[in-house]
Amino acid sequence: MSTTYLATEASNLAVEASGFFLENVWIIPAIMAASFVVILGFGKRMPRGGSEVGIAAVAVCFVLALLTAGQWIGQVNEAAACTPETCDYIVDEHHDAEADADEHHDAEADADEHHDAEADADEHHDAEADADEHHDEEGAFQVDTGVGSSDGESASALTAFTEAEEGSTAAAAKAVVSERTWWSNGGINFTVGTMVDGLTVTLLVVVTLVSLLVHIYSTDYVAGDRRFTHYFGFLSLFTAAMLFFVTSANVLQMIVGWELVGVCSFALIGHWWEEQPNSDAALKAFLTNRVGDIGLLIGMIVLFFASDEKWGIIEINAGAIEGTTSHTLLLIASLCLLAAVMSKSGQFFLHTWLPDAMAGPTPVSALIHAATMVVAGVYLIARLYGVFFHGLSIGGSSINALAVIGAVTTLVGASLAFVQDDIKKVLAYSTISQLGYMTLALGVGAWTAAVFHLTTHALFKACLFLGAGSVSHAVHSFDMKKDMGGMRKFMPTTYKTFLIGSIALAGLPPLAGFWSKDEILAGTGGWGFFEGESHANGAYTIMLVMGMITAAMTAAYMTRVMYLTFFGEFRGGHHDDAHHGDPHESGPRILWPLRILAGLAVVAGLMNLPKGFLGLPSGWTLRFEHYVEPLAATGYFPKISHADPSWSLAIFSTLVVASAVGVAYYYYFVRVNAQSPSATELVNGPTERSRLLKAGHTMLKNRYYLDHIYDGGEPVGAAGANAMGTIFGAAAGLTLGFSLDNGLNQPFWPSVMWGVILGLTIFTIVTAALRTGMGIASVVKQPMANAANWVHENVIDAAVDEVGKNSVKTADALYKYIDQGVIDGSVNAAGRGSQGAGGELRRWSTGKVQQYATVMFAGATLLAGLLIIVI
Amino acid sequence: MYLVQFLILSSVLFCIGVYGVLARRNAVLVLMSIELILNAVNINLIAFGAFNGAAIPAEVFALFIIAVAAAEVGVGLALVLTIYRNSKNIDLHQVDLLKG
């Protein structure tokens, strides 16, 4: 049975949640930070190189995270069971006084909150009166038809949507915020503190769980590594930073956490920095992320001023939802933040660092570049959803920048995953694709689906990465075509867990991936287009189609990976490893994390069974949504609607996935295998018979030439790079134009024109920034190096001669000595580092006092000038 | 008279002094340039004092600055003499004991 229910005044009720763990959640990141310090300081003298400290700390954190989650669930239940007689409702100050508990049955729907939908509200109100008496803790789901847009058409389209849960007067549990004032300046209080709600505890549990398993796995995987202690130190720091990030109560803290995880990612990608590609990859990741960080900073600053000089996440969201924040500023801020998301979460067209980041140790790839850090961008959107929802007019339109970026990313990632020979690169592109899925989900208003997919993806992708690591541990390579094949005979457990992870990723029922993927597909609301009615927040039919194609491609490339890795005939063994005969199964410290993750990948989907699934009572379904999604009554979360689960859609998507698996199975398991058990591709296969397919294959092999656009290198060349850049910029601009059109209700064509201009400008800047950065990193040298040289020779020669001459060397020295020296951490290493740095820096030390004075004066002048201009 | 004209004069003197400090090789000339800087500051101080009616404190502090400047010149010249005695030279370009 499906009825339409509009939460009226009852939804304005929120209950303060409290609890020891909820209020003192800072302990969790603090433990990890302490662990980092201890490992760095004393790790080398410990019998197990500090790994025992890290594991103990993260295990404690995991337990604490579970306790926090338990307390949160308790709070939600308590709030849901609330009646006006039994508990004190906190009337949310963000809403009007109609939120009087005693009158909630007869009061009229508060039309002020809805921008335009009075008529609908009445209709809903009637429906609510009809809603039956089943007292249900399912909570007050809201249908908001306004969603910040005054576009009447979309509003009426949306009302057709139904989200049915029996009417209840349940109150929402407010997020637990505990803050201290850090310092205050000019009347603005800068606070530090924690904010805990469903989203936070989800991330807490996911991060600590995956981190714990990765810690255990790593004790075997990097055993004997020369920087074993560093490795564990940085794992601890990373975990601390991520936990700090997810528990932040204000956006300032989020920026700090965001940058900290970036630094840890940099350090761990470059863990084996002696090899040039690894350090290049680390730099690439870092620089690409810097591009996005500009967006992050600008976005946060815009948000700060737009929301009346507030830093708090709740205040910012509340301002956006109430409409007190300027809509234009919200749009600008959300587009800026989107740039940050694109770099951190590997979204097209800043995703190019993520595959290269696979240069790091595999457990790190599992933890950072699949399960946790890269979802920081998704988390950012989810956390500031009020801003994005209203800024981009999600739900008020059929297209927006977020959804487009997500959809394009998911397709690009999935198509590139096809042509990779390196098993980790396949998984990296798959991660990009799945992150695109999450962004897409957020872009179409399917918030819960996105967070749910984030959770399940973390589990099965970690499982896949660790499985790939286990295989490579045995064959000492990641190349599927050269060194793998037939591994299932040698590594049965790894094979089984990898198979489970693959099925989960492909999205076949009843494994975890299926439920979350399907929820996203349903959330696009696009299925209604085929059924003749509209669902959820709007009809994102294109997104549904793209998501469906991605699902098919995902299934196909995972089948390919399965064949190349585990089936056919073993093609490795040609390494001259004396100690290494046949590959063998990994040890228990590698296998147990795999088993646990695979087990979770099977059952995690049950967390959020669709409503009414197999006639299950409501206490069994939608648990995740119930506990994780904040209700609009809390004041910091927009009123979103939920798609109805659709049997027809689920069956259709399963058929699509199954047929994709079938096609890939036929190609690899039947055709290729028949040709020769050790073959990897068909001789005279389709790419050789069709010019078109060949061209497509070449383009995929070259990763859509994106990397070449950034570095201007072969085979594209500078001219080609610029041409491609123009096309991409124009495409990005079109998206932007659509956003402007929808977000600001501007005329269509001028918006698109401005969007294209803006897009080209932004793309040029981004490309130039990346080229510059990589030029410094001596990945690319030409144009910027020439310009720098000219400036150096003609402008600042005399003044900063030494500086100019030595800047490259200094950068080198900074990397070698600061980066590597400081990582080492022990007193010895610090001494060595400073000695070495001193050796480099002595070139600066001419002993000429006046030269020092010149630099000092010039610096002070520049700072003073900056101060004057800023103030 | 306008406050701004004094401020501009003092800025010009200050910058000339800075230039002297940075460009002169002879230590005594550097000390002279420092005197220029200190005097520029004093003009600023007195002009502001006269402008906003707090003339007395401004003058008192200007006097203090003059006293400190005198002390600075005394010690500075003593240092220059010592350097000269040790190296028969007060060319700052050649006094690079700080070189690492």
Place this chain on the structure above:
Amino acid sequence: MTATLATAETVVAQNVFFYLIAAVMVIAALRVVTTSNMVHAALYLVVVLAGVAAQFILLGAEFVGVTQVLVYIGAVIVLFLFGIMLTRAKVGAEDGLSHDNVVPAILTAVLLLLVMGFAVVDFAKAPWSDGTLVIDALDRAPTTVEQVSDSIFSTYIVAFEAISVLLLAALIGAIVVARKE
């Protein structure tokens, strides 16, 4: 010196004197930092310092102006001349008083001037300012020595004592540093 002197003619005369003295000061200061004769540099410094004293008097700070003449022109310049002599500078022009490459110093100084000039203009345009910022030095009597000494020996007595100790320390320090072993 009473308020009746603040007529239009006096104001014009004041401005004329200011710009005359300022021009002389700037030229002399430039010579201080560019001349190739050390003794000339010291003498040009005298001109600048005397100009500063004149500006003080224009601003009504007569005691400071007199002190400036006494301390700077009377004592400091003599010290400089002693310093020049004791370090056996050549009498007459001399090479190598400036660095070979003065471009960085010029750049720094010009940059500094731009920043400070911008700051001053910006300050003059501040919302609370009427855009003129007139110094009404003639509307009131110049400060007297009595007023200054009252202030020094009451409000600023601690600072005065500190300066005294500083001067003593500088005296002893200079002797210790400069004396032959």
